[in-house]
Amino acid sequence: MKITTIILAAGKGTRMRSELPKILHKIANRSLLQHVYDMSRQLESNTIKIVVGHGAELVTETLKDLEADWIEQKQQLGTGHAVQQTIDQFTDSDIVLILYGDVPLLKLATVQQLISNVNDQSLALLTVKLANPSGYGRIVRNDAGQVIKITEEKDATPNEKQINEVNTGIMAVQGEQLKKWLNQLDNSNAQGEYYLTDVIEMAVADQINIITCQPETEDEVLGVNNRIQLSYLERIYQQEQANSLMERGITLKDPMRFDQRGSIESLGQDIEIDINVILEGKNSIGSHVKIGANTQIKNTIIGDHVEILANCVIEDAVIGQGSRIGPFARLRPESVLANDVHIGNFVEIKKSSVASGSKINHLSYIGDTTVGSKVNIGAGTITCNYDGVNKFRTVIEDGAFIGSDTQLVAPVTIGRNATIGAGSTITKDSPENQLTLSRAKQMSLAGWQRPVKQEK
Ligand code: UD1
Numbered sequence: 001m002k003i004t005t006i007i008l009a010a011g012k013g014t015r016m017r018s019e020l021p022k023i024l025h026k027i028a029n030r031s032l033l034q035h036v037y038d039m040s041r042q043l044e045s046n047t048i049k050i051v052v053g054h055g056a057e058l059v060t061e062t063l064k065d066l067e068a069d070w071i072e073q074k075q076q077l078g079t080g081h082a083v084q085q086t087i088d089q090f091t092d093s094d095i096v097l098i099l100y101g102d103v104p105l106l107k108l109a110t111v112q113q114l115i116s117n118v119n120d121q122s123l124a125l126l127t128v129k130l131a132n133p134s135g136y137g138r139i140v141r142n143d144a145g146q147v148i149k150i151t152e153e154k155d156a157t158p159n160e161k162q163i164n165e166v167n168t169g170i171m172a173v174q175g176e177q178l179k180k181w182l183n184q185l186d187n188s189n190a191q192g193e194y195y196l197t198d199v200i201e202m203a204v205a206d207q208i209n210i211i212t213c214q215p216e217t218e219d220e221v222l223g224v225n226n227r228i229q230l231s232y233l234e235r236i237y238q239q240e241q242a243n244s245l246m247e248r249g250i251t252l253k254d255p256m257r258f259d260q261r262g263s264i265e266s267l268g269q270d271i272e273i274d275i276n277v278i279l280e281g282k283n284s285i286g287s288h289v290k291i292g293a294n295t296q297i298k299n300t301i302i303g304d305h306v307e308i309l310a311n312c313v314i315e316d317a318v319i320g321q322g323s324r325i326g327p328f329a330r331l332r333p334e335s336v337l338a339n340d341v342h343i344g345n346f347v348e349i350k351k352s353s354v355a356s357g358s359k360i361n362h363l364s365y366i367g368d369t370t371v372g373s374k375v376n377i378g379a380g381t382i383t384c385n386y387d388g389v390n391k392f393r394t395v396i397e398d399g400a401f402i403g404s405d406t407q408l409v410a411p412v413t414i415g416r417n418a419t420i421g422a423g424s425t426i427t428k429d430s431p432e433n434q435l436t437l438s439r440a441k442q443m444s445l446a447g448w449q450r451p452v453k454q455e456k
């Protein structure tokens with residue numbers, strides 16, 4: 001059984017009031033269209049066709065990595081017209097699945113159930129009962145309860161408007177039948193559009209059964225038309241991710257104030273996440289990790305027993321087991337910390353490795369540096385790695401002690417167990433085991449008088 005999925009994505013999305021085509025707006029940092037694509041990608045033997053129109057160039061350019069064929073609908077003359085553009089894209093024996101690019105939370109299980117109901121005797125239609133059905137196409141049934149047609153809101157009689165079972169727009173049809181009905185569509189209706197929904201009445205006339213399925217929750221079939229709905233679906237999506245993490249043994253202090261915009265590659269147990277934490281990209285989190293409030297973590301591997309205190313920003317980093325970061329620390333890309341490393345407040349690390357047991361506890365910038373093990377870097381230490389054009393490396397060997405308020409002007413090496421006196425500007429390599437300092441000698445002037453203000 002071959003499936004062709006057609007994702008309708010040509011609409012403008014006027015109510016988004018945006019320069020960006022609607023389907024490029026994001027939920028959890030993934031475009032609406034990408035959500036639909038990723039879900040349908042999981043169906044077996046499936047080919048994906050995406051109908052684009054408004055902003056087609058930008059859409060296809062932005063999502064050029066999708067394994068899908070792009071079909072342009074030059075004018076948006078209705079959902080039926082959109083599907084007509086794909087008529088030579090599927091074969092008679094295919095099951096054709098119609099999805100909307102702006103309905104991002106639809107679940108694979110729902111689609112699979114829909115597909116399992118299609119054959120040459122029946123068409124499967126996803127419907128939902130809504131407390132307020134206004135705006136949607138209504139599912140009209142006969143006295144025996146069989147679906148006989150769909151009536152759009154604008155074409156509905158007062159009686160039909162009372163029906164609260166609505167069309168989600170999502171359906172699965174056999175290819176041969178769909179081709180036949182697409183060729184019969186016309187636009188003699190209130191909106192002068194080619195309605196895909198008219199195929200239902202045609203199917204009934206051809207004695208095809210209309211099998212209706214329902215999603216598990218209404219949220220699955222909600223579309224995005226404006227930014228209020230976008231934010232609503234973002235929260236629904238985040239809530240689902242939060243629930244799944246909690247089911248896997250993670251404590252979230254407040255699931256309403258947690259955002260995951262990406263994937264978790266591996267996850268330990270007994271992890272505690274405080275409020276307002278954002279996980280982006282691909283992260284791995286070991287067991288017994290604690291993440292403090294207001295922290296943003298992107299593409300990072302976090303070992304077991306790591307503690308990240310509040311207000312840290314961490315990106316493309318590796319944090320070894322038992323290390324402690326923050327509060328207010330920033331780990332920039334290519335920061336690789338071994339086990340039991342301490343990075344304290346107002347410390348920025350970039351493109352540097354720090355070996356086990358080393359401490360950089362206060363107010364420092366460490367960039368392009370190799371820090372050995374058991375190194376202690378005092379408050380206010382700065383690696384001067386940049387001359388305005390080139391970047392240079394600093395090497396701080398095992399056991400070194402860097403006194404506070406020191407500048408290490410790269411390229412420079414601080415030897416094993418070397419000590420650097422506080423307040424030094426180090427421009428030359430410092431030998432191991434010795435004290436090196438560059439500091440003007442302290443002096444005191446006896447009898448010196450502070451200036452005093454003259455009374456006028
Ligand atoms: C459609 C259904 C309605 C259903 C509702 C569910 C029809 C005639 N009506 O109505 O029964 O209750 O969806 O949300 O099918 N699109 C195109 N090209 C077009 C027109 C639309 O690609 O020419 C795409 C849109 O981008 C969107 C989807 O099709 O993703 C639905 O279009 P929309 O205009 O929102 O349909 P509705 O009128 O709301």
Ligand code: CA
Nearest residue numbers: 102223224225
């Ligand atoms: Ca709509």
